[in-house]
Amino acid sequence: MEQDSQRFLKVMRGLMRPIVRTLIARGVTAPAFYKLLKSVYVEIAHDAFRIGSEPPTDSRITLLTGVHRRDVRAILSQGGERWESARAKSAMFATVLGQWMARADYRDDTGAPRPLPRTAESGPSFEALVRAINTDIRPRTVLDELLRQGLVTEDAEGRLRISDTARRGPASDADRLVFFAANVGDHIAAASENLMAEDPPFFERAVFYNRLPSEAVDRIEDRARTLSQDLLETLNAESLSQRAADTTPEDGTERYRLGIYFYREADTPAQEPTRDDGGDKN
Template identity: 55%
Template sequence: MARSEHIDISGAFLRVLRGLLRPLVRTMIARGLTAPVVYSLLKRVYIEVAEESFRLDDKPLTDSRIALLTGVHRKDIRTIRTEGTDETGASRRKSALLATVIGQWMSAPDFTDATGTPIMLPRQVDGGPDFETLVRSVSRDVRPRTVLDELQNAGLVTETPDGLLQLEADAIVGTANAPDKEAFFAANVGDHLAAATENLLAETPPFFERAVFYNQLPPEAVDAIETAARAQAQAMLEDLNRQSSALHRDSKDAPGPRQRYRLGIYFYREDTADADQDEKAQDP
């Protein structure tokens, strides 16, 4: 009986998973990723997750145990484990560093004017706010010149004829640069999915995750809601950025463990089928 219930649950979840994968597969095809390439990547991720989250007594898993958990052949497991990890973590850390620098520039009192607008900064000066001080306030592990190059390449920072650095509007609304958009896609969707996964697997959902949705609204009504949502969400994010920046500065030298957080907001709209078409689709 237990086996039958397990099969029913798995079958239901496969249908859920199919819905989740459809937009992701659309992105893969648009980026030229074929199914065999994704199969290879999926095997690697299965192995990595098994090693990270399914250890017994904090001991490394054997190839046989990973094969049992994942269904990946032991030969493939041995090959993948000898190849080591990829650079996803490093790419994510770089993206987080750049975002934190921009966040400080948009909110820290030393780098904003009386209205809260980011000021233009010299690269380096004595006795005043400059770009080097901004970067050093976030991290001393990366050279300010390296951070500046990344921001300029992404079009988020420009230099005026008199040598001042200016934060561009794209730093707030996002860049059109493909690699940066992909990094944001990975981090933003990845954290949302991680939160949703924890909420699904835990008896008591640990993370805030809510949505409001309506069907059968005229397009002009959705236009009004989207306009309001953009304004309210942007105001909330900017306020939380100011709070986070102040807390970051106040606790920079405090001892103890560190954590990161991400609050994401999205809005999605699409055409819905006519009511009679919905009813026909539900007929056996």
């Protein structure tokens, strides 16, 4: 068990490097991250390592995590800082844009999202679209935020259009952070389940090449963007159709996320730390 833990820690070193780079760029120091990491250890042990329906005792959480029992008690009494409200807000904007692009009555003859009036007595309108998704949020509130972020534009005739930037994801820093956590979190969750299971339950594949000219990677990236966008839009339309066909809302108990990414960098060997670099050799 100890050998497995040490082997996994070596893998985690590589996994953590881009995360730590982002933490430093965001001004998050190591002590602040340690404090957060300790609280997440306690929360996960409490939520995911129950025996039957009973939550683990403080002593068992200490045994599982190595966090002192005094700290376990303090963390559990505070409760976790939830981000569901921020996630729900960003998901609302994404749902409005997604249904605008996918619903047949909101697309033109070419299949592109049609320009919409703010309101209309009959037929498609932005207000009708938002009301069909959520009646608790004012359409004007949603529109103001989409306009502010540049995800929707309004022409001289007052018609609303989805901007080209909307296809690249959220524009505001707050929404980008929410989707960063959701997208990366679900990818790691899927990869973790596959790692821990004898029969990996989730689809997870990658294609990777090195020693390619930059121009070749440019062409491959352009092709990947086109294919990926087509796939996402197709599944968006199919998912919307499946949900519309569901006549028993109580059966809608699951969610899914399909994510696609493309990463490239110069193909150079990673520089090993030296004493002059401030590192240490073993």
